[in-house]
Amino acid sequence: MSTLIRTGISLDSELLRRFDRVIHKKGYKNRSEAIRDLVRDYSVAEDVEENREVVGTLTMVYDHHQPKLAEQLIEAQHHAQDMVLAATHVHLDHHNCLEVIIMKGLSSEVRRLADRILSLRGVKHGKLVLTTQGKGL
Amino acid sequence: MSTLIRTGISLDSELLRRFDRVIHKKGYKNRSEAIRDLVRDYSVAEDVEENREVVGTLTMVYDHHQPKLAEQLIEAQHHAQDMVLAATHVHLDHHNCLEVIIMKGLSSEVRRLADRILSLRGVKHGKLVLTTQGKGL
Amino acid sequence: MSTLIRTGISLDSELLRRFDRVIHKKGYKNRSEAIRDLVRDYSVAEDVEENREVVGTLTMVYDHHQPKLAEQLIEAQHHAQDMVLAATHVHLDHHNCLEVIIMKGLSSEVRRLADRILSLRGVKHGKLVLTTQGKGL
């Protein structure tokens, strides 16, 4: 099991004042939590860069009247069956759907699957977020 | 109702060759679809910058053993009731959950809600994606 | 004058191990310096968001054989005389130049000047970096 470790850092007083102001505005209750988040974000970026196992969520907007798109989306996800964990669908209006696909895998594989989906005709916009499987954070 | 319009662009032959190679690799079937996606992405970025109505998805990883976090997450979402459309929850392992919260609202409001959630103790990592409600794309 | 302040943060031991590994790879000599850089980066992002005074560097690649481009570049810079601090020019090959323009001003003004320059015909690619004037970091 992992334990909490206390570490000290020294910062310029003016920088600290600025940082305190910003994190207060963002809603942080204390400095330690905010710095932990920065450290985690930095470590996750490294996982992505080094092509480690990550979790990815692909947010996309598409027109569900586009012929064959629904089948192609399902097919793409089934081809990568082990990678897709869940998908959520929201009806934005008569034409437009938002779908979020949650995937896991090596960061390069997740990126490739996202590229394939985003290149389908009728998918209007999309963005991929890569994060961590949570262990060791 | 909107109609398709054909527009011509002139490009350097070598740039076009490079572009064709990249979009083929990404999975695009034709140039027109790839350029449409670039144009859409550019227009969505403007919506975000100009604080228009957007759809946002917040991806976050958290430790569900963190005391009170579950209640705080629900409370934050209920406070912003009109903004939250849906949430999906995936169990990553014994400790870690991934949750995707789908919101809509002015881009500044969506950002503020995301900041509030990400600053909660126990939320380990998160990223916000802002996209469009689909109209006019 | 500002003084150094020592502050303590508590981190999970495994997260700390990961962080130490990453910062070692990036070349940091110690943890404190790496965390200071994360804190500074976070504070600078806030300056940009809040439209404070920033320093911006615009990197761009252009074809110097493009008729009238040289004059247009100089004109754009002179129009915004108070904002442009310096410009560096590198000859990449027979056709292509790289130019870096260093500007200061409110983040919205710096962005607008960069947009104007990047939209000129013959400017092939460009990216803007916004950073700080250094005070209080």
Add this chain to the structure above:
Amino acid sequence: MSTLIRTGISLDSELLRRFDRVIHKKGYKNRSEAIRDLVRDYSVAEDVEENREVVGTLTMVYDHHQPKLAEQLIEAQHHAQDMVLAATHVHLDHHNCLEVIIMKGLSSEVRRLADRILSLRGVKHGKLVLTTQGKGL
């Protein structure tokens, strides 16, 4: 020598209206030039991803009173002699300098050199931009 090629794309009329509005605001004289810039940006991103030869500019702010920093900066640049093309220095105030270092090399090498410099004590903030050597754009 490369030649101009004309290619047609079809877009939804409403998307086109939006796009025209945005590019007008950014300063573009016509649609073709704006789309060319999107296509170039997309192609450059691929060069970076595929670890091809790129040009990088590192913008950094540092405190020139930091002992030994000046020597370390010069040493880092000389160690990577073939990669550094030029450097520009601007005095921001009594303490703070802005320096822009222009490098070329494989994208991974340019990144590594930038990491090494940014991790030096006294370097307060920095950002790396990767762009192209201009050929084929």
